[in-house]
Structure formats: C-alpha cells, structure tokens
Amino acid sequence: MIYIPFVVLERLKEYRKILLSLDSEYVTSEEIAKLAGVSSDLVRRDFTYLKTTGQRKKGYNRIALLTELDETFAVRRNLNIIVVGGGRLGQALATYDGFSSCGVRVVAIFDSNSENVGNFVEDLVILNLEQSILRRVLNRFFVSIAAVCVSAESAQEVVNLLVENGITGIWNFTPVKLVVPENVVVVDADITSSLLTLKRLVDKRLSQETKVADASTLES
Amino acid sequence: MIYIPFVVLERLKEYRKILLSLDSEYVTSEEIAKLAGVSSDLVRRDFTYLKTTGQRKKGYNRIALLTELDETFAVRRNLNIIVVGGGRLGQALATYDGFSSCGVRVVAIFDSNSENVGNFVEDLVILNLEQSILRRVLNRFFVSIAAVCVSAESAQEVVNLLVENGITGIWNFTPVKLVVPENVVVVDADITSSLLTLKRLVDKRLSQETKVADASTLES
C-alpha cells in the first residue's frame, strides 16, 4: 500500500465525488480542478500518487480513475460493522443507503436502554448491549469496527466496554474526545466539526456585509 | 475578524473538544498536544492566532481559551436553520441535542413526500416543501442556512429550489457534489468522507498484519 499524504487523500476523496457526478468517458485535470476549487496542476500532481495515467489531449479515463480510487479507499472490500445506540441517529445510520455501495454491512445494532431493545430497525432487531451477546456477534461476523451513536454522557463508558471485548476501530458519532488504548483507532464523524465550520463561515459573511455596508455609507 | 489558515482552524476545533473534556483550571500546551497527537510547539504556535495568552509555569486558563474559541467559531451567536428531508437522518438532525450549546435552532423541517408531511418530529410538524410555505418560514425566522438530508437523487433539485428562494448556505448531508451559484456556500457533512478514511485505515492495518505475518513466517 503506497503512502499518500493526508491532504492528498482528502482531495482524492473530493475528486472521487466529482467523478461520480460526471458521466463523460474522459475528464481533464482542468475540469476536475474547476469543480474542486483547486488548480489543475495540483490535480495532476495528486494523480501521480495513483497508477492511472492520462492521455494527452484527451484527459483521464473517468472509470479507470474511479476504479483506482475505489481501490485506494478499499471501497470494494467488505467490512462488517455494528452500530451502538438505537436512537434516531443510530437508526438512521443502521439503515444508511450508502453503505452497500461502499462495501459496508451493519450486522447488528445495540442499545443499553431496555426500552429500545427488541425493537426492529428495518430487518435488524436492537440487541441488548451486554458482554455475552456482544462477543457472540463480534466473533460470528468478524467485526472489529463499531459506530458509536450513544449519548455524550455514556460514550466513554460504552467505548470502554467495546474495546474490552475486542473492538479496535471506533467510528465516533458523539462529540466526545474519546480515550482509547494505543492499538485502537478512532475516526471522528460527529457533526460538531462541520457545524463550527458553518458557523464561522456565516459569521465571516456577516462581518463582510457589515464592512460593505459601512463602506457604502461612507461613500454616500 | 482575524484570518486563520484552514489547517489551524481544524486543529483549534480539536483543541476545543479536548478543553471541553478536561476540568482543571489551567492546561499546558503539552497536555493538549498529547491528547491531540501533535507537538506542543504547534499548539503554542496555533494559539498565537488567539488573543488569550498563557502564563509561564502554569499554562493556559482553560475557560478563557474555551471562551475565545467559542467566539472564533461564533458558538454563542444564534443561527436559525431549516432541515430539509423528513427521513431518519432529517429527524435525527432536527432533534440533535448539540445544537442548543452551539447557538443553532431548527425552526422548521420540510419534506416533499406527502406521506411524511404533517407528522410530528418532537414539537415540529413536517411542512410541505413548497415555495410559498418555504418563503414564509425563511422570512419569518431570518433563515439563510438549510441542512439538506434528502435522497441523493433529489438533492440537486431540492437545492435549486432552496437557492431560488433565498438560501445562501447549504449544509449538505447527501453524498452528492452540489452545483450552486457563486454566492452560495456548501459545507459538506455527509459521512462518506469519514467512511472512506475508516476503510482505508482498516485496509492499511490488514496489510500491515499480513506483512507481520509474512515476516514471522520467513523467520520461522
């Protein structure tokens, strides 16, 4: 597996999304660049981390690029995960359409609230988050990844239980900074981060508008 | 508003999360650095973008730092948004606990599926996504931001409608690359991006394990 710098990976994901939105046979670095908001030089430079090469005057074969990007992100490789937390978010996640096209399968959904246990979320029954059941599911389906959608208050406790029972990857949908052993990986996915980006953008725009208004006032 | 580079903003969000997870009066750059997985030099350098200064031998006042970070991300400033899409994800978002502490209020939830219209999501009724109703809500509550949680298929169409009616900020929960006019901002929030990060990490770990296994095989 070739090492690819973090910033490049982030852009490759964006290029992938762009390629999925197009439908022509060939795309040029310039086309991709425009949609991604970067320079075409950067796009070509990023593609040097891939094996796929372009054709002069034509550009890159869109499907070939997509295929390699899917390999880069292991899209085709099947991955079984569990969802922990049977609230609205957990349910939304457990039934997320996009998983099938990314090789992800939710094999079970857990909740520690006995009110939710036993309820159906489409064709999955919410299981009691309890050591023996958890272990059986993890072994049976070779699960090492858990999507954690519980309340902020119980997040760390739940994660501890998961880790004790062999989970080595946490997909963290809570806003909590989780503490885990070295061998466990946390990928943060809660919306706070993008929310703060949004709020700063709105705030920036407001202050710019104020500036513009001030300027016009001065001019008049 | 002081300009802060993108990468620094991303780290500031992480520091904020870390500071929220601690409870001491003072924190040192070293403590934060350890939890964030960066060097303490970098933390101090990042803090030069803020007005808050530390105290030698003591570190930084945690609350003072948090207060300034909250200002940086406009956490206290109230922002009214609408949620578009009344499915599981839309419902999860409309009832998201974290909004209140970030100054965000969901003032309405829309859906174009007549089956969902009229249903309650806690104390909000799902409204019909229709121009006249939309306009009235946007004017009444001074809304410029819409969280879009509709299906991938209808995403672009829905966004067009929103933009035509004055929405200038899209919080995009669909995996679609949206096309919008220049004056409209899109902040992507769908989980595909973090999912691909997760899958690559898992894949990397698997290939490392294979390598280790190979090595031991060779040794034996």
Add this chain to the structure above:
DNA sequence: TAGATTGTTAATCGATTAACAATC
C-alpha cells in the same frame, strides 16, 4: 500541423519544528 493536455522539474511559498531567551 497546431492546439491541447499531460507529467515532471525547478522555484516558491507556507507550515512545522527546533531552539532558546524570557520569566513566573
């Protein structure tokens, strides 16, 4: 052919780290 586009080298720019004086 001429024009368009890739792929790559060299130059620039920006971000991180190393180092350390200041000082609580």
Add this chain to the structure above:
DNA sequence: TAGATTGTTAATCGATTAACAATC
C-alpha cells in the same frame, strides 16, 4: 533559586505553483 513553561525567532521541511518539454 531552579525548574517549568510560554512566546518567538531562525531553520527546516513539505506542499503548491509556475513553467515547460513531451506528445497525442
């Protein structure tokens, strides 16, 4: 005081851009 920690300067490192030869 001595030790710990900040804040900043200088050195390094890495990432982006500029430029252009190759060529379809």
